[in-house]
Structure formats: C-alpha cells, structure tokens
Amino acid sequence: MIDSDALNIPKSSFPRVVIVGGGFGGVALAKELSGKEVQVVLLDKNNYHTFQPLLYQVSTGGLEPDSIAYPIRKILQDYKNFFFRMAELQQVVREQKIVVTNIGELSYDHLVIAVGSETNFFGNIEIEKNGMAMKSIPQSLNLRSMILENFEQALLTDNLHERDALMNFVIVGGGPTGVELAGALAEIKKGILPKDYPDLDTRRAQINLIQSGDRILKEMSEKASEKAEDFLESLGVQIWKNTRVTDYDGKKVSTKTKLEFEAATLVWAAGVKGVSIKGLDAENFLVPGNRIKVNEFNQVVGDSNIYAIGDIACIQSDTTPYGHPMMAQPAIQQGTHLGENLVRLFDNKAMQPFKYKDKGSMATVGRNKAVVDLKKYRFQGVFAWFVWMFVHLFFLIGFRNRMVVFINWVYNYIRFDREARLIIRPYQRDYSKFNEPRTSKKEV
Numbered sequence: 115m116i117d118s119d120a121l122n123i124p125k126s127s128f129p130r131v132v133i134v135g136g137g138f139g140g141v142a143l144a145k146e147l148s149g150k151e152v153q154v155v156l157l158d159k160n161n162y163h164t165f166q167p168l169l170y171q172v173s174t175g176g177l178e179p180d181s182i183a184y185p186i187r188k189i190l191q192d193y194k195n196f197f198f199r200m201a202e203l204q205q206v207v208r209e210q211k212i213v214v215t216n217i218g219e220l221s222y223d224h225l226v227i228a229v230g231s232e233t234n235f236f237g238n239i240e241i242e243k244n245g246m247a248m249k250s251i252p253q254s255l256n257l258r259s260m261i262l263e264n265f266e267q268a269l270l271t272d273n274l275h276e277r278d279a280l281m282n283f284v285i286v287g288g289g290p291t292g293v294e295l296a297g298a299l300a301e302i303k304k305g306i307l308p309k310d311y312p313d314l315d316t317r318r319a320q321i322n323l324i325q326s327g328d329r330i331l332k333e334m335s336e337k338a339s340e341k342a343e344d345f346l347e348s349l350g351v352q353i354w355k356n357t358r359v360t361d362y363d364g365k366k367v368s369t370k371t372k373l374e375f376e377a378a379t380l381v382w383a384a385g386v387k388g389v390s391i392k393g394l395d396a397e398n399f400l401v402p403g404n405r406i407k408v409n410e411f412n413q414v415v416g417d418s419n420i421y422a423i424g425d426i427a428c429i430q431s432d433t434t435p436y437g438h439p440m441m442a443q444p445a446i447q448q449g450t451h452l453g454e455n456l457v458r459l460f461d462n463k464a465m466q467p468f469k470y471k472d473k474g475s476m477a478t479v480g481r482n483k484a485v486v487d488l489k490k491y492r493f494q495g496v497f498a499w500f501v502w503m504f505v506h507l508f509f510l511i512g513f514r515n516r517m518v519v520f521i522n523w524v525y526n527y528i529r530f531d532r533e534a535r536l537i538i539r540p541y542q543r544d545y546s547k548f549n550e551p552r553t554s555k556k557e558v
C-alpha cells in the first residue's frame with residue numbers, strides 16, 4: 115500500500131526539483147543546483163551511482179564492483195536542502211504534479227527524468243531469457259559468476275563437444291561494449307585460463323563477436339574500426355560481420371545467415387532503449403527507441419514542468435535526427451546545462467538552448483590496444499590506451515575509487531592477472547542442456 119507521507123520530505127519555501135536517477139545526468143544536475151535557492155529531492159532505485167563504462171571489467175574479474183560504484187548520499191552530503199530517497203519511480207501523474215514510487219508519492223514543482231536506458235532485446239524473448247545483459251552491477255556479477263561456473267562445469271563432462279560449448283562465448287553487438295568485452299575475454303583466455311584450468315584444453319575456447327553491420331565500432335572512424343578489428347584478431351577473437359543473431363536457446367545461437375554457434379554464454383550488447391515510465395509512455399511523448407521527446411531546453415514536449423536528460427531524452431533537430439548519442443558526455447552536459455537553465459528560470463531569465471560539445475569517442479581492446487577519435491586527432495595503440503585509461507580515471511566518481519582502479523590496473527598490467535575471478539554470488543544456471551555432470555548422479 116502506498117503512503118503519501120512515506121518519503122518524509124519537509125515543506126520548503128524554495129521550489130522543489132525532483133530528480134529521478136542518480137546516473138551521469140542526474141548527478142551532474144544535482145551538482146549544478148548545489149548552493150542555489152531550491153529544494154532538491156534525488157530518487158534512485160539504487161543507493162549508488164554506477165560507472166557503466168567499466169562494467170565489463172567487473173564481468174571479467176579485472177575490478178571489484180565497489181570500485182565502480184559510489185554512494186549517492188556521499189555525493190550529496192555537503193549540499194544543503196538536498197534529500198535522497200532510495201525509491202523506484204513507477205508513475206508520473208502530470209495533472210497532480212506528483213510522482214508515484216514504490217515507497218510513496220511525492221509532489222514536485224519541477225520534475226527531471228534521468229533514468230537512463232535498459233537493454234533492448236528487440237522483442238526476442240528467448241534471447242532475453244537465455245542471454246546475458248551487462249547494464250548494471252548485479253548483471254555484471256551474474257556474468258562473472260556464470261563465465262566461471264561454465265568452466266567449472268566444463269571440467270565435469272567427458273563429451274568434448276559439450277565441453278567446447280561450455281567454453282565458447284558469443285558476444286552480440288560490435289559497439290564499444292562488445293569490443294571491450296571481447297578483448298578482455300581474449301586476454302583471460304590467453305593469460306589466465308591455462309593456469310587456472312590446467313586439466314582443460316582452454317585453447318579450444320572461442321570468443322565470437324557478432325555484428326549485424328559491415329564494420330565494428332560503426333559510430334567511430336573507419337580507421338578506428340579497422341584497427342580495433344586488427345587488435346581483436348591478433349588476440350584470437352573471431353569477428354562475424356553482416357551477421358544477425360535471430361535466436362538463442364541457452365546453447366545454440368541461430369543467425370539469419372544460417373550460421374550457427376554452440377555456446378553456453380551469449381552476451382547481448384546489441385542495443386539499448388529508454389526506460390519506460392508510466393504517465394510518459396504515450397506515443398506523443400516518445401520517439402523510436404523509447405526515448406522521451408524533449409525540446410532544446412530538455413523540456414518534455416507538452417509539459418513545461420517536466421524535463422528529461424541523458425539516455426532517456428531525445429532532442430531531435432536537423433543535426434541530430436535521432437537525438438544525441440546515448441553516452442556519458444551528452445548526459446553530463448545536459449545535466450549541467452539544465453541546472454543552469456533552472457537557475458535562470460527561477461531568476462526570471464530566459465533559458466538557453468542546449469548545445470552539445472562533442473569531445474570524441476574511444477574504446478579499448480586490451481593492454482596497449484585502444485582507438486581514440488578526437489575532433490582533430492585520431493590515434494590508435496599504446497598512446498590511445500593511456501588516453502583511454504586517463505579519461506576513465508578522470509570521470510570515475512570518488513578519490514578512493516580512482517586509486518583502487520589505478521592500483522588494480524597497474525597490478526593487472528605487471529602481473530598479467532585479474533584476481534577478482536570469484537563466484538561470490540552463484541548464478542545457478544540450468545545446465546540440463548549440456549552433458550550431465552559426472553558428479554551430479556552420485557550426489558543426488
């Protein structure tokens with residue numbers, strides 16, 4: 115039952131801005147509003163901010179999850195008139211200017227939707243059920259556990275065919291996430307698996323990266339795509355271009371080109387869509403990809419008190435017909451800009467339109483291997499890898515996290531290791547599709 119006073123936010127003479135989502139956009143906005151004559155209530159379903167660009171390192175045992183997560187309360191603790199509630203937004207009731215959450219209702223003067231995006235399986239229920247997504251820390255930990263459990267299981271079967279399937283990986287989507295994950299898995303295969311599993315022929319493990327288009331990293335320059343492909347191939351990753359995955363039953367991966375793969379692990383990194391919000395889910399609010407249509411001030415079209423920023427928001431213009439890229443920089447810049455605009459609004463000044471400053475894009479494939487496209491310069495290799503590391507450390511929230519990640523990277527670099535390969539929270543997948551493990555018969 116919903117209690118309307120459950121959030122316990124005091125009344126204030128200042129306008130109340132409710133921000134839903136403590137990701138890149140929500141946090142940038144909160145920082146911009148600190149010290150201003152406003153009451154800010156930040157809601158998030160988690161009590162931490164997630165640095166998603168390094169999720170793949172959690173999945174592959176390179177980093178512990180707490181080094182890429184940061185308590186939202188700690189971000190806000192020095193700001194006056196700021197309140198955080200761990201709450202999941204369920205509905206926006208525009209007529210009454212309230213949000214409905216799992217812990218109660220809350221009224222707003224201005225509402226900012228910054229809930230980001232979720233994995234888009236494009237309606238394929240079987241792939242969603244049997245494949246793995248990597249959009250949150252719990253999902254990354256599931257993937258880490260499952261990868262390790264598959265190898266433990268591979269040790270238990272006599273059937274070579276089944277053993278190969280347990281050691282094979284299929285990664286769908288040749289964007290930065292797919293490329294980075296494939297590179298990390300290839301490094302594990304080369305440097306760690308032979309030592310950890312001396313009684314398995316881990317050379318037989320395959321890492322397949324499947325891309326529906328004709329090049330990987332298609333949002334980057336052709337040179338970056340070519341070089342990333344070279345890097346991946348040098349690490350032993352098999353890249354399948356112009357190949358569209360159509361089905362996955364937990365073991366067999368089917369494609370439109372009739373190519374088939376047998377793999378116990380399929381990671382779906384082939385698309386995201388905006389998180390659906392009841393009350394803002396009618397067709398007139400949305401563009402394809404479930405993003406909320408906003409004007410150049412990030413105002414939801416048709417409601418001047420509601421704003422959307424980051425992945426969930428789409429500012430359509432002649433130069434951005436599909437909105438801005440669903441990446442950290444647009445979210446951060448929109449959060450900061452909306453903060454400035456709200457202050458202008460409270461001062462009875464005109465709001466300014468959002469202008470995106472493209473700072474370039476980058477992806478890493480592995481040690482000493484990265485590709486960077488800046489506005490004026492493009493480079494690949496060792497220098498690009500250092501730039502990639504520097505940028506990621508810079509944008510991580512929290513001094514401790516930066517230090518922990520830096521020390522881990524130095525350690526992993528020197529020792530060729532990834533020590534967080536731990537099954538802390540077993541994933542417990544159903545292995546019935548694979549050969550019966552030798553031990554299970556005796557144990558039952």
Ligand SMILES: Cc1cc2nc3c(=O)[nH]c(=O)nc-3n(C[C@H](O)[C@H](O)[C@H](O)COP(=O)(O)OP(=O)(O)OC[C@H]3O[C@@H](n4cnc5c(N)ncnc54)[C@H](O)[C@@H]3O)c2cc1C
Pocket residue numbers: 134135136137138139140157158159160162163164165166167168169170201202203204228229230231248249250290291389423424425426440441442443445476
């Ligand atoms: C694996 C991966 C790798 C990536 N790598 C890069 C990269 O290298 N470079 C780059 O620029 N971008 C990268 N991105 C994209 C980038 O992380 C996103 O574009 C960015 O996080 C968007 O910021 P946001 O503020 O819109 O949303 P998010 O950062 O996703 O934050 C949304 C917040 O809303 C909360 N939330 C969601 N639903 C609700 C609800 N109903 N109620 C309450 N709270 C809710 C979530 O808990 C979360 O804290 C990557 C993404 C992933 C998944």
